[in-house]
Amino acid sequence: MKTVFSPLHSRRHVKTELDGGLLIEPHEKPSRAETILARVKDQALGEVLEPEEFGLEPVRRVHTADYVAFLETCWQDWQAAGKPGEAIPAVWAGRGMRHRLPKDIDGRLGYYSFAAETSISDGTWEAARASANVALTAQKLVAGGERAAFALCRPPGHHAHADLFGGYCFFNNAAIVAQAFRDQGYGRVAVLDVDFHHGNGTQAIFYQCSDVLTLSLHGDPDLVFPHFLGFEDETGEGDGEGYNLNIVYPPNTPYSVWSQGLETACERIAAFQPDALVLALGVDTFEDDPISFFKLTSSDYLTLGERLARLGLPTVFTMEGGYDVDAIGVNAVNVMQGFDRAA
Ligand SMILES: NCCCCCC(=O)NO
Ligand SMILES: [Mg+2]
Numbered sequence: 001m002k003t004v005f006s007p008l009h010s011r012r013h014v015k016t017e018l019d020g021g022l023l024i025e026p027h028e029k030p031s032r033a034e035t036i037l038a039r040v041k042d043q044a045l046g047e048v049l050e051p052e053e054f055g056l057e058p059v060r061r062v063h064t065a066d067y068v069a070f071l072e073t074c075w076q077d078w079q080a081a082g083k084p085g086e087a088i089p090a091v092w093a094g095r096g097m098r099h100r101l102p103k104d105i106d107g108r109l110g111y112y113s114f115a116a117e118t119s120i121s122d123g124t125w126e127a128a129r130a131s132a133n134v135a136l137t138a139q140k141l142v143a144g145g146e147r148a149a150f151a152l153c154r155p156p157g158h159h160a161h162a163d164l165f166g167g168y169c170f171f172n173n174a175a176i177v178a179q180a181f182r183d184q185g186y187g188r189v190a191v192l193d194v195d196f197h198h199g200n201g202t203q204a205i206f207y208q209c210s211d212v213l214t215l216s217l218h219g220d221p222d223l224v225f226p227h228f229l230g231f232e233d234e235t236g237e238g239d240g241e242g243y244n245l246n247i248v249y250p251p252n253t254p255y256s257v258w259s260q261g262l263e264t265a266c267e268r269i270a271a272f273q274p275d276a277l278v279l280a281l282g283v284d285t286f287e288d289d290p291i292s293f294f295k296l297t298s299s300d301y302l303t304l305g306e307r308l309a310r311l312g313l314p315t316v317f318t319m320e321g322g323y324d325v326d327a328i329g330v331n332a333v334n335v336m337q338g339f340d341r342a343a
């Protein structure tokens, strides 16, 4: 399987993440992508390519122009306002308040985000743009005939809404890929999110669509991020009714249970008969992940990859979460190796 990777991911090097009332070293750190890349090479998974430049048009097929423009100048605007630290949203429109765009950078940060753990600093924009190009390059490989391609994206994307960042995500790489498939004539696309956390952004972006089926297995939002979306009664709306599936699990869920949900999702995908699959791959489902509570083992990711291959679909993997940096390379590449040996 080919891998797409951009060294520009390292332009995202924020020093802070708001967690537990402290500014900690971010879990979503550059070494995550470097460790996965090293494992790709160590395992000779396949060719590693740098991304092509696709510009902002395919990004704006998913994200609003004003949100994209905000991200482009956020760091400069923050600095121009004389702020001493990294850009962190701290105020949002609560119940009974107005969802209108303020002029001030503090207000704009709140307007365009849903969470406070995702700091912005110099280079975040460049890294997010490169991550989207990585995803679009993988999509081009698959549209060009590759059975599958691994978009080694950093920063991740599945929490990003059309005009909201959060959960370490800015551009929704999986959604951008799904939309690119649709724009290239693929009539139906499925996006399966196996990250520990709900793919709230991906769900929201396609929630009224019947041509993109979104599915996510994740930790109970009553207990974990993103807290306010991802429940099993969210099944789509309008034309999209019936085209969103959430499967929620409690703490300590092992693969033997989690894979039952995977089977349900795969059966739903098979029934949908999509022309392509986007697989939002987080490996924060791992038993030792520092911020999650499932109990998948490294060998389970081989099994996961094999099962995905049996769907028999052109597949783009977009890298999402996973924060046990010592294990992330083995776990992510195990999925690809399991896929390759069953394809
Ligand atoms: N306390 C913030 C947790 C953000 C979750 C990031 C993630 O892994 N999403 O998939
Ligand atoms: Mg998920």
Ligand SMILES: [Zn+2]
Residues within 6 Å of the ligand: 195, 196, 197, 282, 284, 320, 321, 322
């Ligand atoms: Zn996650």
